[in-house]
Amino acid sequence: MSAALPSSSLAVQRGVLGAVLLVLCWEGLARGLHLPSYVLPAVSDILAGVWSKRALLSEAAGYTLLEALVGYGLGCLVGIGLAVAITMLPVLRTVILPAATAINAVPVVGYSPLILLWFGIGVVSKMVMVAMAVSFTVFLSTLAGLDRVDRRAVDLMRSFGAGRLSILWRLRLPTALPLLLAGMRVSTVRSVIIAIITEMLGAYGGLGWVIYQAVLQIDFVQVWSAIFVASAASLSFFGLIGLLERKILFWK
Amino acid sequence: MREMAVIIQRDLPSVQAALQTSVTPIAAGSPEAAAKPLLELRAVTKSFGPVTALADFEASVAPGEFVTVVGPSGCGKSTLFNIVAGLEEPDAGGILRFEGNSCHAADLLGRVSFMPQQDLLLPWRNVVDNAILALEVEGMPRAEARAKALKMLPEFGLAGFEKQYPHQLSGGMRQRVALMRTFLFERDLMLLDEPFGALDALTRAMMQRWLLDVWQKYRRTILFITHDVDEAIFLGDRVLVMTARPGSVKLEQVVDLPRPRRPEIVTAPEFVRLKRTLLDAIEEESMKSFQSAVAEEKAK
Numbered sequence A: 001m002s003a004a005l006p007s008s009s010l011a012v013q014r015g016v017l018g019a020v021l022l023v024l025c026w027e028g029l030a031r032g033l034h035l036p037s038y039v040l041p042a043v044s045d046i047l048a049g050v051w052s053k054r055a056l057l058s059e060a061a062g063y064t065l066l067e068a069l070v071g072y073g074l075g076c077l078v079g080i081g082l083a084v085a086i087t088m089l090p091v092l093r094t095v096i097l098p099a100a101t102a103i104n105a106v107p108v109v110g111y112s113p114l115i116l117l118w119f120g121i122g123v124v125s126k127m128v129m130v131a132m133a134v135s136f137t138v139f140l141s142t143l144a145g146l147d148r149v150d151r152r153a154v155d156l157m158r159s160f161g162a163g164r165l166s167i168l169w170r171l172r173l174p175t176a177l178p179l180l181l182a183g184m185r186v187s188t189v190r191s192v193i194i195a196i197i198t199e200m201l202g203a204y205g206g207l208g209w210v211i212y213q214a215v216l217q218i219d220f221v222q223v224w225s226a227i228f229v230a231s232a233a234s235l236s237f238f239g240l241i242g243l244l245e246r247k248i249l250f251w252k
Numbered sequence B: 001m002r003e004m005a006v007i008i009q010r011d012l013p014s015v016q017a018a019l020q021t022s023v024t025p026i027a028a029g030s031p032e033a034a035a036k037p038l039l040e041l042r043a044v045t046k047s048f049g050p051v052t053a054l055a056d057f058e059a060s061v062a063p064g065e066f067v068t069v070v071g072p073s074g075c076g077k078s079t080l081f082n083i084v085a086g087l088e089e090p091d092a093g094g095i096l097r098f099e100g101n102s103c104h105a106a107d108l109l110g111r112v113s114f115m116p117q118q119d120l121l122l123p124w125r126n127v128v129d130n131a132i133l134a135l136e137v138e139g140m141p142r143a144e145a146r147a148k149a150l151k152m153l154p155e156f157g158l159a160g161f162e163k164q165y166p167h168q169l170s171g172g173m174r175q176r177v178a179l180m181r182t183f184l185f186e187r188d189l190m191l192l193d194e195p196f197g198a199l200d201a202l203t204r205a206m207m208q209r210w211l212l213d214v215w216q217k218y219r220r221t222i223l224f225i226t227h228d229v230d231e232a233i234f235l236g237d238r239v240l241v242m243t244a245r246p247g248s249v250k251l252e253q254v255v256d257l258p259r260p261r262r263p264e265i266v267t268a269p270e271f272v273r274l275k276r277t278l279l280d281a282i283e284e285e286s287m288k289s290f291q292s293a294v295a296e297e298k299a300k
């Protein structure tokens, strides 16, 4: 743990340095070559755009984050629930695994017309889309985690007279946590992306909707402003779950 | 039941008194030989597909007895423990009796306290919480179980380490946590599978003396696997030497050395005599298992 900390703070330093360099190049290119805003607006213009539209953008971000978070929560519950069900009742494996794989053979966005038709263009359809995308990733990673349990440890628990539920709770789930949380961390960014993409296909608000409207109005600084806000939102979500992961997996 | 075991237990102080006045070893027919056995195995066989791990294994263990089992590796020692712990069902035909009643292996789940060859500590639980795993499974409230474990910590040389996690402990300490977990699961019969196998010689000698102290205090019946003949004699009331695979009992040797046993006992003539007898038996079996391994290699 103590050995992991310095190297990860080094990674953060490198990441920040990389981002600063990228922004400087970007700014230099856009200003130096006098690029028109529909090609690439300067970073300073985009940040100014974010500031001037802060009310609109923060409301849109709240809207999108609500969809992403609720969908994410639902997706995690469904994914973990299915993986646990399969572990407790192995006969389900032959039913659930092929069905889940078949549904996910098509990118989730492929289902968006149907989902919008069934759930309308309000927040619910976005939540469903996010939940679908998240649940599969979390399901697969949880299942891999649950399967990784040491048979000898299961036998030890059995020798104490432990039943299936007790073994699940005291052994299987904690064993699965590292992979489960990795799946959850990867799903954070995905959940924001799916929410935004679905908003572009029809919505009453949100960052995707703002981007779509801005394109219609040929306001590229606003497109980029919304993209910046979306990136910041996804990165913070990713960071938050990553932080939680390190707190929970203290023994790693 | 435990009270019974304590009463049946060999009367230690009087035996020691007898030994102080005379050098003759105690008679082999100690009281527990006559007592009703706690565990009895008759013609127990276990095969895994084409491999017969145990064949016609016969043994009985009296309440309070410390029985050690030695044998070449792969001869079925762990398989024997898995059966007695209730994890594997032996092949049909054998007889398994516990506390005088004939039973299936599965009936023994939750009734025997089993310590596997690996410590299998859970990395997300600290020392105390690892030690109380079995108590928790039994349904004891955590606070109560922890209080009980905390009281036992000093005896297991773990005082002050209750909040440490397994990855922060040395091999010897991890082994003691696993032993404490086994002791806290209070059952009359304890199965210890090479608990000190991975430790260095000094730590091992210390742990052996310590185990004898703890055993004399708690008066459990212990079946103990080892591949170390010195350890088998030093600890046991009786040593079972197993044959090469398929495993059965080749030799049953009563160890009539006085208790408490001092470390110097390993150089006593009686000890050396026992060791020679056992080593001869083991050597013969090791040769057999070596030859059959070579033959298998050739057959491929």
Ligand SMILES: Nc1ncnc2c1ncn2[C@@H]1O[C@H](COP(=O)(O)OP(=O)(O)O)[C@@H](O)[C@H]1O
Residues within 6 Å of the ligand: B048, B051, B052, B053, B071, B072, B073, B074, B075, B076, B077, B078, B079, B080, B245
């Ligand atoms: N679950 C199992 N499946 C197949 N073979 C097994 C199994 N358990 C043990 N064996 C075989 O039985 C034999 C005895 O193994 P084991 O009891 O672990 O030996 P020991 O503990 O004496 O070293 C070995 O040849 C081993 O390969």
Ligand SMILES: [Mg+2]
Residues within 6 Å of the ligand: B077, B078, B117
């Ligand atoms: Mg073994």
